[in-house]
Amino acid sequence: MTDPELRWGVLGSTAHISTRVAPAIHRTPGNTVTAVAARPGRTEASGRFAEPFGARVHDGFESLLADDEVDAVYIALPNSLHVPWTLRALAAGKHVLCEKPMALSEADCVRIEQASAGLTVAEAYMYRFHPQQRRVVELLASGEIGDLRVVRAAFAGRTDSVDDIRYDPALGGGATWDVGCYAFDTALWAFGRAPEKVRAWFHHENGAMVDTSAVATLDFGDGRAALIDYSFDYGPRSRYELQGTRGSIEVRNAWATENDECLITVVTGDGSREEVLPAADPYEHQTIAFHEAVRTGSSPLVTLADSKRTARVGEALVESARTDTEVTL
Template structure:
């Protein structure tokens, strides 16, 4: 495939300002089509004009477009599973905003529908060079054996008209910023926890939470996340000999990453040059299409994240620890 032609479902300001420019900068990629909800093409028309793309009145029309190879699903959380399935059914590769799904069963449905197509959950921070550096430091053994992961992800969010606060659309902090918080310990430990505990606050949806994940053998994660405070996008690995902390996991394309390493031998800061995580994510996704290799965020990881998110919801409702099934 010489050129990957992209279509986007959901022309939000964030997608128009961050994601689509990144797509357009990746060699061999073009923004070919933009779709809005049926009867609401005005916003999509303006976005499409910036990229010389076609406009479709309705998502189904975009999926029927033979000039689209890959689809970015940027809809409310409740639309991720149905429209990912429809896009795969139309023969399109799919990059879908997190959470890909809010249950393990839906991840399995997506896996069965993929049938040789590439589908990936869009955890853009995982593609930034500072993320690779933090992972390399952890793997090097410099801080000893990993014991505790701490992660905090939050930003104050306007309520009026915001889909994040609509329970019918899968709103709430856990399936928004919380996904990032509990994604960190899952890849850092390379496993899912044995049990989880969580306390949410908020009436209509969860506005924030504190949570703990028990991985067994003295390994734990401590999290906080929310839509009422911030900005905060920090994580830390605490080992038996020291720690690695990432100041801002959501760096902008023009912001250097800063990693602090503290060991028994002293402390230092490492600066990771600025990079566009969205652009790197698109490039990696396209490479997976061209090579057939498993993407950095495979479906198995997405299913694991969905299991943990669901367990946190259950733990809050139960008022105590919730055990996860052992493999």
């Protein structure tokens, strides 16, 4: 007996990220894109997006959420809209895969958690599902590099258009919530907990209303720390390193997409080696894992506890930069 198909709706069919995630959902066995929606009045653009999937087009998000033939929704809206539409989707009885950041505060993650009884809701940190990331988790757990002491992570890509929604503070813009969250999320899963203190320094290129670059430290106590940088002003840069007492693991293309070969370098006192993994689509792996969580009622790989912790750290980094002080969590 085959598992029932998971029928997806896409909120934000004109978002760039939807052009990568929705096709991956649709070509993954057991999943189909059934309906799409953009803001009211944008049905023509939504129609072009929906055509390859044979999906219905709804004129507005509420209409899609009222569709009884949608089981789960993928939310690809501006950051400031993630919480309200996640809550509305859950109230409509839909499972939710929400683009990161799910929320800009821990308190909003708690609201989502309280509304999610009986439904699967997860934050779409796609890199966590990539076989490359799974391999790094295995290597770290093996103890080959000893006790983890330092995480160094950087994610940057130059963005020249200030008309991009990522430059709009009202929409939850800024480098911290767009690229920085990948860098500090890396430290959080690697150490398996939140830091005790953080310190961040923000830069606002050309007087931008949001942070466009940042450098930050996360103090996990007992000599354990993370050093991160992220930016819209320079790049490309996409890597992290896990430094242990007996060696290190470096991931050269940390947030690899479906066309990127993956290279992991392990250095210990016995020498160094490189592990090359073939390209893989992290969005397909994310869909498979989400479907399995829905089918079994198990916790998704990126749990709401993870999301609460990540949001709490993001809030602390913003507060640290604003007050020019160290912030204790």
